[in-house]
Amino acid sequence: MEVSIFWDIRINDYDYGLPDSRIAKxxxxxxDESKLLVYKEGKITDARFCNLAEYLPxxxxxxxxxxxxxxxxxxxxxxxxxxxxxxxxEPHSPNDYQLNFQQTQRCSWVCLVGNLxxxxxxxxxxxxxxNGEPVMFKARRIQTNGDSHIIxxxxxxxxxxxxxxxEVAGELPIPPYLNRDTEEQDKETYQTIYSKIDGSVAAPTxxxxxxxxxxxxLGKSGVKTAEVTLHVGAGTFRPVKTEEVKDHVMHSxxxxxxxxxIEQLLNHKGKVIAVGTTSVRTLESLYYIGxxxxxxxxxxxxxxxxxxxxxxxxxxxxxxxxxxTNILTYLDKNNLTxxxxxxxxxxxxxxxxxxVDGIITNFHQPKSTxxxxxxxxxxxxxxxxxxKHALDNDxxxxxxxxxxxxxxx
Numbered sequence: 001m002e003v004s005i006f007w008d009i010r011i012n013d014y015d016y017g018l019p020d021s022r023i024a025k026x027x028x029x030x031x032d033e034s035k036l037l038v039y040k041e042g043k044i045t046d047a048r049f050c051n052l053a054e055y056l057p058x059x060x061x062x063x064x065x066x067x068x069x070x071x072x073x074x075x076x077x078x079x080x081x082x083x084x085x086x087x088x089x090e091p092h093s094p095n096d097y098q099l100n101f102q103q104t105q106r107c108s109w110v111c112l113v114g115n116l117x118x119x120x121x122x123x124x125x126x127x128x129x130x131n132g133e134p135v136m137f138k139a140r141r142i143q144t145n146g147d148s149h150i151i152x153x154x155x156x157x158x159x160x161x162x163x164x165x166x167e168v169a170g171e172l173p174i175p176p177y178l179n180r181d182t183e184e185q186d187k188e189t190y191q192t193i194y195s196k197i198d199g200s201v202a203a204p205t206x207x208x209x210x211x212x213x214x215x216x217x218l219g220k221s222g223v224k225t226a227e228v229t230l231h232v233g234a235g236t237f238r239p240v241k242t243e244e245v246k247d248h249v250m251h252s253x254x255x256x257x258x259x260x261x262i263e264q265l266l267n268h269k270g271k272v273i274a275v276g277t278t279s280v281r282t283l284e285s286l287y288y289i290g291x292x293x294x295x296x297x298x299x300x301x302x303x304x305x306x307x308x309x310x311x312x313x314x315x316x317x318x319x320x321x322x323x324x325t326n327i328l329t330y331l332d333k334n335n336l337t338x339x340x341x342x343x344x345x346x347x348x349x350x351x352x353x354x355x356v357d358g359i360i361t362n363f364h365q366p367k368s369t370x371x372x373x374x375x376x377x378x379x380x381x382x383x384x385x386x387x388k389h390a391l392d393n394d395x396x397x398x399x400x401x402x403x404x405x406x407x408x409x
Contacts, residue, residue, distance in 0.1 A: 009245040009349060014375065015366045016387055024396035025178055027189045032211045035395050035402035037386065039378065041409045044389050049209045053221040055405055057358070059270030062218070063261075065204040065278045066227040068195035071170025073182075076124035076139060084124055085114035086139055087173065088166075089201060089234050090254070092150050097199045097231065097254065101163035106154040108142065112234065113149050130160045130168050137165060163198065173201050173234075175399050177365070189400075199231035199254065205399040206276035206361045226264050229256040230278040230343075239367050250306040250346040250369065255282045257339045259331050262286070266324045271357040271407075277370050280356050284309075285343040287354040290323025293330050302341040309351055320354055348372040349380075359406045363390055363397040377406055 028034055032050040040055075047055060056062075072088040091100035092108040100107050113119065124139040135157045143150035155165060172182050174190055192207035218225065235251025242248045265272065265286070274280040288304045318326075327339055346369055359377055364370040375383040386404065395402045 009372075010243060011240040011245055011248075011367050012243070014368075014371050014383075016384070016391075018366055018391075018397060020179075022391065022395075022397045022401075023177060024398060024400035024402075025180060027208065027400040030211070031209050032214050034209050035393075036209075037390055037395065037402070037404040038407075039382075039386055039404060040407040042382070044386065046393060049403060050211075050214060050217075052214060052360075052405065053217040053223065056218075056221065056223055056273060057271040057407070059222065059224075060273050060358070061224045061226065061264065061268045061270060062273045062275055063279045063283060064192075064194055064207060064210075064225065064227050064275045065230050065282065066192075066194055066196050067200040067204060067229050067231050067278070068198050069172060069191055069200045069203050069232075070198050071166045071172050072201045073171040073173050074126075074139070074166075074169055075171065076126050078118065078124065080118070082118035083115060084119050086124075086151055087112040087114070087201070087234065088151075088170075089148065090231070097197075101161060101166075101198055103162045104158045104160065106152060107162050108150055108152040110145075110148050111151045112147065113141070113151070116149075126169060128165070128168055130157070130164050133157055133159065135160055135165070137169060175202065177398060178400070194227070197229045197231075197256075199229075201234050202232040203399065204230075204232060204276040204278045206403055208400070209360075209403055210275075224264075224268070226261045228261060228279060228282045230254070230282045232278055239365065240369060240372075245346075245348055245372065248346070248369070250344045252303070252342050252344045253278075253281070255285060255339075255341050255343055257282065257286065259328065259337050259339070262324055262327055262331075262339065265355065266321060266328070272355055273358040273360065274356045275360045277359070277361055277364075277373050280359055280361075280373060281343060281345050281347065283355045284347065284353065285341070285345050286327065286339075287318075287320060287323045288345070289339070289341055290326040291318055293326040294318060294323070302339075304341070304343040304345050306344040306346040309345065309347075323354075346372070347376050349376050351376040353377060353408075357408050360403060361406065362399065362401055362403050363387065363395060365398065374406065377408075 034049045036047040036049045038045040038055045074086040076084045088109040090110050126137045128135045138154045231254045240248045285304045
């Protein structure tokens with residue numbers, strides 16, 4: 001029998017004053033010249049990101065999220081002149097990201113729609129030129145689910161993929177709190193230098209600070225690296241609007257982890273450092289996927305629900321080794337080279353970290369699930385001292401801002 005052990009955390013306890021002037025509207029010219037706040041054993045040290053390697057524990061394994069931000073915002077104009085914005089969140093049919101991007105005639109996505117009141121019915125049409133050829137691109141609304149919609153896209157040139165259409169017709173979705181339009185430079189600066197797997201609608205921003213020079217220093221220091229994929233959804237910008245965290249519904253996200261990375265985690269003897277909260281959620285979700293597989297070794301859908309980590313069980317708790325071994329067994333049984341799953345995990349105070357020993361992360365919005373994650377890692381109200389220090393010492397906040405290295409005591 002399982003019993004919920006969740007608690008009555010109030011989101012107002014995770015608020016702080018963030019002046020607009022402290023939100024970085026643009027990145028620094030050189031990514032790794034950003035400030036780095038190092039938090040270890042209750043002490044705070046000010047540093048520069050270019051010197052990250054000096055502050056990492058010996059024999060660290062760093063895990064990066066290699067997702068790439070897609071140009072997910074599409075703008076259509078009706079004959080009446082009304083502007084309609086379609087924001088692609090996740091693929092619907094085919095629901096596999098790679099297959100969807102490869103479609104050459106039609107596909108559908110779960111989307112948000114701006115100025116919906118002006119789009120009662122009918123198709124939206126946009127004339128494009130892709131690879132030197134004309135394309136008639138159409139969008140139609142086929143279903144509504146709450147505040148999201150299933151939008152079917154169709155085009156008349158079978159030599160053009162949906163990925164190519166997004167590259168021509170789409171706009172990179174920079175965070176709304178920047179309060180500015182997307183600019184040409186954002187196409188480069190709002191991607192990590194190691195991004196490669198299309199699918200996110202927001203960047204894993206802790207990774208924006210890395211440069212080839214930083215990677216070179218990490219290598220010289222003996223730091224090992226590996227990559228996972230979590231496609232960041234628009235829910236990452238969604239504030240917690242309920243008074244108590246237990247009433248907040250967490251968004252789900254696609255994750256993919258290669259077999260050799262799971263083996264690397266299983267055999268690694270040092271500390272595991274997650275680059276960004278997306279890597280944190282991916283790594284911690286692995287433990288609970290292994291837990292699911294302990295109970296059911298079928299090849300069905302694997303999804304970590306948001307409250308799964310907070311349910312007590314009369315069964316023996318798995319070790320990390322046992323959990324990761326379950327995943328390897330599952331992959332071998334199903335002849336798979338990568339674990340594909342979905343996670344809705346919410347990490348908040350009271351959560352017990354299973355795999356992650358350190359986090360590199362930017363400074364997050366007040367009342368956000370990301371701030372809850374930081375609080376869970378640093379313990380108690382320690383996040384308040386960290387954020388106060390950052391505010392008092394001219395750190396830049398949010399996506400294009402400075403970062404922190406948080407280490408377990």
